[in-house]
Amino acid sequence: MSKIKFPLFLTVAGLGFLHLTVAPAGAQDAAPCIMCHGEASNFAGSADSVRLVVTAESYEGSVHGEAGMPCTSCHAGLAFPHPEDPPVTRCGACHSDIAEQYEASLHGYALARGNTAAPTCIDCHGMHDVLHSTDPLAKSSHANTARMCAECHSHEFVGDTTGGGLAPPQTFEGFATSVHGLNEVLGAANCTDCHGVHDMRGAQDARSRINRHNVAQTCGACHTDLSEEYMASIHGRAFEAGYGDSPTCTDCHGEHHILAHDDPDARTSDAHMALDLCADCHDDPEIIEKYGMQEGVVGSYEDSYHAWATSLDHGHVASCVSCHTAHSVLPRDDPASAVSDENVVATCQQCHPSADETFAQSYNHVSASVETNPVNRIIKRIYIWLIIVVIGGMLIHNAIIMGWYLRQARRRHVSEPSFVRLTRSYVLQHVVLVVSFVVLVITGFALRYTGAWWVRGLASIGFDEQIRATIHRVAGVILILGSFWHIVWIALYKHGQRFIRDMAPRPSDVSELASNVGFHLGVTNMPARFARFGYAEKAEYWALVWGTALMAITGIVLWFPAEAVGWAPAWIVAASQTVHFYEAWLATLAIIVWHFFFVIFHPDAYPLSFTFSDGRMSEEDAKHHHPRWYEAEKEAEKRNETTV
Numbered sequence: 117m118s119k120i121k122f123p124l125f126l127t128v129a130g131l132g133f134l135h136l137t138v139a140p141a142g143a144q145d146a147a148p149c150i151m152c153h154g155e156a157s158n159f160a161g162s163a164d165s166v167r168l169v170v171t172a173e174s175y176e177g178s179v180h181g182e183a184g185m186p187c188t189s190c191h192a193g194l195a196f197p198h199p200e201d202p203p204v205t206r207c208g209a210c211h212s213d214i215a216e217q218y219e220a221s222l223h224g225y226a227l228a229r230g231n232t233a234a235p236t237c238i239d240c241h242g243m244h245d246v247l248h249s250t251d252p253l254a255k256s257s258h259a260n261t262a263r264m265c266a267e268c269h270s271h272e273f274v275g276d277t278t279g280g281g282l283a284p285p286q287t288f289e290g291f292a293t294s295v296h297g298l299n300e301v302l303g304a305a306n307c308t309d310c311h312g313v314h315d316m317r318g319a320q321d322a323r324s325r326i327n328r329h330n331v332a333q334t335c336g337a338c339h340t341d342l343s344e345e346y347m348a349s350i351h352g353r354a355f356e357a358g359y360g361d362s363p364t365c366t367d368c369h370g371e372h373h374i375l376a377h378d379d380p381d382a383r384t385s386d387a388h389m390a391l392d393l394c395a396d397c398h399d400d401p402e403i404i405e406k407y408g409m410q411e412g413v414v415g416s417y418e419d420s421y422h423a424w425a426t427s428l429d430h431g432h433v434a435s436c437v438s439c440h441t442a443h444s445v446l447p448r449d450d451p452a453s454a455v456s457d458e459n460v461v462a463t464c465q466q467c468h469p470s471a472d473e474t475f476a477q478s479y480n481h482v483s484a485s486v487e488t489n490p491v492n493r494i495i496k497r498i499y500i501w502l503i504i505v506v507i508g509g510m511l512i513h514n515a516i517i518m519g520w521y522l523r524q525a526r527r528r529h530v531s532e533p534s535f536v537r538l539t540r541s542y543v544l545q546h547v548v549l550v551v552s553f554v555v556l557v558i559t560g561f562a563l564r565y566t567g568a569w570w571v572r573g574l575a576s577i578g579f580d581e582q583i584r585a586t587i588h589r590v591a592g593v594i595l596i597l598g599s600f601w602h603i604v605w606i607a608l609y610k611h612g613q614r615f616i617r618d619m620a621p622r623p624s625d626v627s628e629l630a631s632n633v634g635f636h637l638g639v640t641n642m643p644a645r646f647a648r649f650g651y652a653e654k655a656e657y658w659a660l661v662w663g664t665a666l667m668a669i670t671g672i673v674l675w676f677p678a679e680a681v682g683w684a685p686a687w688i689v690a691a692s693q694t695v696h697f698y699e700a701w702l703a704t705l706a707i708i709v710w711h712f713f714f715v716i717f718h719p720d721a722y723p724l725s726f727t728f729s730d731g732r733m734s735e736e737d738a739k740h741h742h743p744r745w746y747e748a749e750k751e752a753e754k755r756n757e758t759t760v
Contacts, residue, residue, distance in 0.1 A: 146175055149187045167243060174245040207237045217315040233268075240264060262291060262300060265307045290373030310334055326371075328364055329355075335365045345443040350450075361403055368393060377442075384442075386426050389435040390417050416485040439463055455480075521723050528734075529726040535738055535749045537648070538731035539611045546728060548598040549660075552591045556667075557704055559588035564697060592671050599664055618648040621658070625651040648745040656710060663703045670696040 152158055153170040162168060175181045180189070188194065190205050208215025218224045218237075226234035240256055241247075247254035255264045266288035267273065273284065291297045296304045310326060317324035325334045332352065336343025346352045346365070354362035368384060375382035383393045391414065397403050399414040417423050417436070425433040439455055446453035454463045464471035477483070486492045538546075562571045562584055605612040629651045632644040644650070649657075670692035673680040677689045715725045720741070727733050738746040 146181070146187050150175060170244040178242075178244060178246045179248050180244075180246060214314050217313075221312075221314060221316045222318055223316060235268065239267075258303070258306060259301060261306045261308055262288065262297065266292075287372045290371075294370075294372060294374040295376050296374060305338055309337070326366075328360070328366075331364045331366055342443050345441075349443060349445045350447055351445055359407075361397065361406070363397065367396075384437075386433060386435045389437060390414060390423060390426075394436045410481060412485045412487055413481045415487075416481045419486065420479070420484055434467055438466070518723060525723060526726055529732075532734040532736065534732040534734045535746075536731060537727055537733040537738075539615075540731060541605055541609070541611070542615065543728070543731045545598060545602050545605070548594060548601070552595040552598060553703075553707075555591040556588060556595065557700065559584050559591065560696075560700055563588075589675060592668070592675075595664065596668050599668070619654055619657050621654055625654060645744050646742045647748075648742060650742070652710070652714060656706070659706060660703075663699055666699050667696060667703070670699070 150170060150172050153168060154172055156165065156169045159165040159168045189210070190207075191202070192209070194202055206215075219228070223234050223236075227236060242255060247257075249256045249258070251257060252259060254260065269284050269286065270288035271286045273286075291307070296306065298304075300306055312325050317327075319326045319328070321327060322329065324330065332343050332346055332355075347356070351362050351364075355364055370383065375384075377384040379385060380387060382388065395414045398409065403409065404411055422434045426435060441454050444452075444454070446456075448455050448457075450456060451458055453459065460476045461471060461473055464476050468475065482488050483492075486496050561568075562574060562579070563581075565571055602612075606616045607613075628644040628646060631640060631642070632650075634640040635643040673684075673688055673692040674696060680688055680692075715721055715728065716723070720737070733742075735746065738749070
C-alpha cells in the first residue's frame with residue numbers, strides 16, 4: 117500500500133464511503149479493499165500482482181462473495197496500512213475438517229516436508245475467484261478435474277513431488293485415452309472419484325481408496341453389479357481371505373489407461389485375454405504350485421481352434437471369459453459356475469446352439485491337453501516316433517543320393533582342364549574365415565536369442581554363458597588375425613597384388629550388371645562378359661571388408677567397454693552393441709541369400725562349386741561365366757608356349 121500516493125488514497129476512500137451507502141452488506145465489507153486491490157495499475161511492477169489484484173467481479177462471483185464474507189474473514193487482523201510481511205492466510209480456519217484431511221494426504225505430506233511443488237488449496241480452487249465445484253467454470257468441477265490434475269500429473273510437468281528428486285506419475289496421458297477420460301463429459305469417473313478429493317493417500321496406505329484391498333469397493337461406487345459379481349467370485353473371495361496373489365480390478369483392467377474390452381489394444385480383449393492376461397497367473401509355475409491350480413490350461417487353449425482363430429482376428433471367438441465369465445469366475449464344482457455340470461451345456465450353446473452333454477465333454481482343458489489327456493498323449497508319442505523314423509529315413513535316403521552327385525561333381529572338377537582362380541594361400545584364408553564366421557554367428561545369436569530351441573539344446577549339454585563368451589571372443593580374435601593375414605598377402609605377395617587389382621571396382625561393373633540382368637530378363641541377347649571377378653564377387657568382397665572392420669571395432673568396444681569410454685564418448689558402447697547386432701544379421705543374410713546362391717543354388721554351380729577346396733575353376737566354367745578372364749588365361753598360355 118506504500119506504493120499508492122496519498123491523494124489517490126483520499127479519492128479511493130471517498131468513493132468507498134459512497135459505495136458503502138448503496139452496496140449490499142457483504143459487498144460493503146469488501147468494498148474498501150476492492151477500491152485499492154481492484155485497480156491493477158496500483159500494483160504495476162509488483163512481483164506478486166496476480167495475488168494482489170482482486171476485481172469486484174471475481175470476488176462477487178466467488179463462493180466467498182456469494183456468502184457475503186468480508187476480506188477479513190480470510191485476512192484476519194490485516195489492518196491498514198498493511199505490514200510489509202502480512203500473516204499467511206489459513207483456509208483451515210473455516211474448513212478445519214478438510215484441512216485435517218489435506219494434512220494427512222500425500223499432497224499435505226509433501227508440503228510439510230518443504231516441497232514447494234506440492235499443491236495447496238489455491239492451486240486447485242483458485243485464490244479470490246474460488247467457485248463451487250458444481251460450477252462448470254470451476255477448476256475443481258467434475259468436467260475440469262482431470263485437466264487440473266494434469267498440471268502436475270502429465271509429461272509436461274517437470275517438478276519434485278517428494279523433495280527427493282522424484283517426478284509425479286505421468287498418468288494424465290493414460291487417463292485421457294481411457295474409457296473414463298473419453299467419456300468424462302458424460303460423467304464417467306475422473307481423478308477424484310477414485311483417489312478422493314482432499315484425502316488422497318498412497319496405494320500402500322490401508323485407508324487409501326486405491327489400496328488393493330479397497331479397489332473393488334472404489335470401482336463398485338460406479339460399477340455396482342460388477343463389483344458384487346467380483347466379490348462373490350473365486351477371485352474376490354480369495355482376495356478377501358488374504359490371498360494377495362488373487363487379481364483385483366486394476367490387475368486386469370489397468371489403473372489409468374483402462375480400455376474398453378472390445379478395443380484391440382486392451383488386455384481384456386479376446387486377442388490378449390488368454391495368453392497375455394489370464395496367463396499371468398494361470399501359466400505361472402510358482403502360483404500354480406502355491407495354490408494347487410490345474411496345470412496346462414493356458415497351453416491347452418493355445419493349442420485350440422479358439423486361440424488360433426483369435427490370433428487371426430477372426431472376430432468374436434471364445435476366450436476365457438466366454439466360458440468362465442468375466443467377473444463371476446467360480447470353480448467348476450460350484451453349482452453357480454458357468455462351467456459346472458449343470459451349466460456347461462448352456463455355456464457351450466452360446467456359440468454352438470446344437471451342443472449337448474457329449475459335445476460339452478469333448479472339449480475342456482483336460483480333454484484338449486496333450487499332456488493330461490492319455491489318448492492325446494499316446495497319439496503325440498506315436499507321431500513323434502513316426503516323424504523321427506519317416507523323416508529321418510527320408511533325410512538319410514536323400515543324403516545318400518546327394519552324396520553321389522557331390523562325388524560325381526568332384527570327379528568332374530578334378531578331371532577337367534582348369535585354371536588357378538584362387539591361390540592355396542587364399543583358399544586357407546577362406547577356410548579360416550568360414551570357420552570363424554560360423555562360430556561367431558552361432559555364439560553371437562545364442563546370446564541374443566536365449567529362448568530359441570537350439571540355444572536351449574546347447575545349454576542342456578553345458579553350453580553356459582562363460583563358455584559361449586570365451587568361444588565367441590576366440591573366434592573373433594581368429595577372424596581379426598585372418599584379416600591381417602589377408603592384408604599381408606595383398607601387400608607382399610604377387611598373387612595377392614594381382615588379386616586386389618582384379619577385385620578393384622570399375623565403371624564397367626555397372627554396365628555388366630545392367631547387361632547381365634537384361635539378358636536374364638530377355639531384354640538383351642548377349643550376356644555380360646565378365647573378367648576374373650564380376651560385380652557379384654566384387655560387391656561381396658568389399659562388403660566383407662567393410663563388415664569385418666565394423667564387427668572388429670564394435671566387438672573390441674563391447675569386450676572392453678570401460679577402456680573404450682576412456683577415449684570415446686559414452687554413447688559408443690550402446691551404439692556399438694546396436695551396430696554389432698544388426699551388422700551380424702546383415703552379414704548372415706548376405707551369405708545365405710547372395711553367396712550360397714552363386715556357389716550352391718545357381719543352376720550352373722549346383723550341387724556345389726568346388727573352387728573353394730583347391731582354388732581351381734574348369735576351363736568350361738571360366739569360358740562360360742568369365743569369358744574375358746578365360747581369353748586372357750589362354751593368351752597367357754600361348755605366350756608361355758612360344759617362350760618355351
